[in-house]
Amino acid sequence: MSIEASTYQAHINGHPATLSELIPVAFAGFAHFTAMQVRDRKIKGLDLHLNRLREASREFFGRTLPDDQLLSYIKTAVDAGPKDQSLTVSVFSRSGEFTGASMDVEPTVLVRTGAPSHGPAGPLRLSAVNHERPLAEIKHVGEVGKTYYLHQAIRQGFDDAAFIDRQGRLSEATIWNLVFWDNETVIWPKAAMLKGTMMGIVQRQLDHLNIPQRHEAITLERFRKLSGAAVMNSWTPGIAVTAIASTVIAEAKPFIELLHEAYAAEPANQL
Template identity: 40%
Template sequence: MSIALLNGQPADTDALRALAVVNYGHFTAMQVRDRAVQGLDFHVARLQRATRELFGTELPRGRIVAELVAALRAGPADASLRFTVFARGFDYRQPLRPVDPDVLITLGPAAPADKPPLRVKSYPFERSQPHLKHVGTFPLFHYRRQALLDGFDDALFVTPDGHVSEGSIWNIGFWDGQAVIWPLAPALRGTCEQLLQAGLAGQGIAQETRPVALAEAGGFRAAFAANASGIQPLLGIDGVEYAPDTGLMDRLGAALGSMPWENPA
């Protein structure tokens, strides 16, 4: 079952035309379990920062929570939720004109609990405005498609100077046997990444954020992908292979599981 609400009301095609035609906006995505979500503060902060940057206006926390509550009440107890901010009044010919932001929330089936491991291929690419989770997703899907055509499961992006940044729609972390290494490069800082960092810190597991050259990939014991739908082990990057590390995945699962689920109602 899919549900779409625009500003708290059922969305129709006319109302969505501006988003489809102009394709200017931003979003955040989350899993819903028993009408609760993880990392609510992370999502709110992301939405507020991006609204300020793209539209020059504020999106109050109260409105974000109210829109979220309305969607959670209208949808199933467990779901995948996308919260998109755009503006039907936005005119690309006059991009500085003040506009009121619109909120589109869509709900679909919940992500499966177990996600398969990935083999990924690296590509030199950096997203435009990588710090924003904006709706310009064409290159992300294009490179993922190219990776599949090349015999891999997904795409990993690398900066012009050869440093690992992020996956197509996920963050990447490495494990050296002692600490989790987070690549430092222009990338979207995901909510799952932030939840994992908080959970790992709570468990006393060492972490480091530093530049990671693609050439270093073979020096790690394991790697993993993380996004709003969960955590996946990486079996390989290009020609580098990683053995399954159930201990690492157990640690990551425990770290993520230690983060509270909040019902915003």
């Protein structure tokens, strides 16, 4: 039986996924992934996605898959859907989790596609939660904390949640990177976090635009003295943040425009 719908499609190792293949994936908590937006069958930052998959596979499984192989799986999925779509590449072991059999195995690749996304309009108000993600530098599955703290934030009247580490530094938000502005310099948090592919795109294009950048430990006290804040992920290069916990700052529209300008300057890769 092939799993295919008008909105979502799933491929495993380059062929339409069958029900028997997808059942184990539903319980696969030991896996890593990357998510991207496809526009006109093109992808921005494709090199960053491939690097993420390569490094995480080496860490999780002790081996990597060739870039050409991953690209062929991605292209197959893109060609099977509309020209604009969301796409997620997950890498997992058929041996599952909680077993030594998942060590040093040939990873399996699930590519899932769906409707394109642009993220919420914003601005967003974030709660502040003391939380450090395990293996923060890897984009991995099974993190119930992110959804749990999102739900808690909404119940408290916020839109989402930002994380604070044990040193009191803001690191990231549930599914977002954080970025700040002091009217001159783009400031990235100095803390353990996932370096997003959107973050990588924006950073290198800001360099090309000669916009100064730096990394800094951002506490809530430091946050209230800044001129702007935003979140970003594969959906969008920037959504304004106007509050973290009880600290409120102005919506920095020129800053958001700058982040979008940087993303627009990134060339898209034709598969």
